[in-house]
Amino acid sequence: MRLSDRAREIPESGIRKFFELAEARDDVISLGVGEPDFSAPWAARTAAIGSLERGKTSYTSNRGMAALRERIAAHHERYDQRYDPAEEVLVTTGASEAVDLALRALVDPGDTVAIHEPTYISYGPGVELAGGDPLAVPTRAEDDFALTPERLEAAGAAEADLLVVCYPNNPTGATMTDEQFGEVAAFCRDNDLRVIADEIYAALTYGADHTSIATQPGMRERTVVVNGFSKAYAMTGLRLGYALGPTEAIDAMNRIHQYTMLSAPTTPQYAACEALDRCDGEVEEMVDEYNRRRRLVVSRFNEMGLDTFEPGGAFYAFPDCGGDDEAFAEELLEAEGVAVVPGSVFGAGGEGHLRVSYATSMRELKEATDRIASFVDERW
Numbered sequence: 001m002r003l004s005d006r007a008r009e010i011p012e013s014g015i016r017k018f019f020e021l022a023e024a025r026d027d028v029i030s031l032g033v034g035e036p037d038f039s040a041p042w043a044a045r046t047a048a049i050g051s052l053e054r055g056k057t058s059y060t061s062n063r064g065m066a067a068l069r070e071r072i073a074a075h076h077e078r079y080d081q082r083y084d085p086a087e088e089v090l091v092t093t094g095a096s097e098a099v100d101l102a103l104r105a106l107v108d109p110g111d112t113v114a115i116h117e118p119t120y121i122s123y124g125p126g127v128e129l130a131g132g133d134p135l136a137v138p139t140r141a142e143d144d145f146a147l148t149p150e151r152l153e154a155a156g157a158a159e160a161d162l163l164v165v166c167y168p169n170n171p172t173g174a175t176m177t178d179e180q181f182g183e184v185a186a187f188c189r190d191n192d193l194r195v196i197a198d199e200i201y202a203a204l205t206y207g208a209d210h211t212s213i214a215t216q217p218g219m220r221e222r223t224v225v226v227n228g229f230s231k232a233y234a235m236t237g238l239r240l241g242y243a244l245g246p247t248e249a250i251d252a253m254n255r256i257h258q259y260t261m262l263s264a265p266t267t268p269q270y271a272a273c274e275a276l277d278r279c280d281g282e283v284e285e286m287v288d289e290y291n292r293r294r295r296l297v298v299s300r301f302n303e304m305g306l307d308t309f310e311p312g313g314a315f316y317a318f319p320d321c322g323g324d325d326e327a328f329a330e331e332l333l334e335a336e337g338v339a340v341v342p343g344s345v346f347g348a349g350g351e352g353h354l355r356v357s358y359a360t361s362m363r364e365l366k367e368a369t370d371r372i373a374s375f376v377d378e379r380w
Helices: 005-009 014-023 042-053 066-079 094-106 123-129 149-155 178-190 247-260 266-278 280-303 325-336 362-379
Strands: 089-092 112-117 133-138 162-166 194-198 223-228 241-244 354-357
Touching (some): 042 266, 066 089, 094 194, 112 149, 123 162, 149 178, 325 354
Parallel strands (some): 112 162
Antiparallel strands (some): 223 241
16 A cells, blocks of 8 residues: 555554563653543532533534533633634544644645744644645753743744744743733744644643733734633543634635534533533642642652752653663562653654653652652662
8 A cells, every 4th residue: 555655654643662671561651641530520410411411413514513602611611711602612532623723724835934942842743744845843841841032933934824822831841921922922023924723731730820822912913712621621532622723714724624523522522511500610730639739749849859840730740861862761660660751752852751640640740759769769
């Protein structure tokens, strides 16, 4: 079977490699999974079950149920984002589809797409599948992995056509302030950059509210915001996300969506309506628990000499392992049965770091950090 050049050249996921190594053993504590260890709120699950019992198994509108789009638009007013649910909201099969649709709707063959790194591994391949050319914009630990105009300029992003941003960030847990986004927004306006803002971790912030580049002056009309229900509502397997943006962008994304997915799955749309109506309390409880775990993990890493800045969002710590991150991860897994992900998997700026998910129980986190401390003392 002859494959396309594009398919042959897409790399395997670097995260998947370590999952497979961990799955080969039954004594592993995995800190590599970017998935909540909670179940979806009971009210949301009940709504999903109820919709099935009522026979609600047909297609919805391509754009998603009107009731859900209205709730999504209302929900985003808490972030000072205001969108017309009829024209500026699209429900998708996970936030990943929303990112893919945005790239295919906004990128022409040969366009350059700037991506700050380290960041989520799907953006670069997504750009290539859309026919574009990814441009890495390294961020650094000394800046707490915030994106700056200086980094964009040094990387040549002034000549790019599009910028992808992800804050709160996977893998670093970094967040950005309104002032920092203001500086990046000025760069985008000055250089006519459109933006895809992946804000899937918007609800998972600690000590400060989420801020969005889309709320900066002149940015709403040039930004597609991506979000979903996987992280905040622990609905990863239900595969439901959405995009918000200018009418012309959402219309274009929907035209692609209707030929590929047709519509997002129906059952989780009912769950999502209930989640937005009734489950803020459960989200707050999850955030409080993640915050407890965050403080434990960061303090333990700093105590054992793995410098770790304090992540402001998501559920990842990004310690500096002081050397070859891939060797560290492989030897740690072999010696102590703890799975983490090398930072270099996530691109420039990630080398010498580890992505450690604290979306697991306090008991396992304490045991895992004890094992890592032993490994650092004895072998690293």
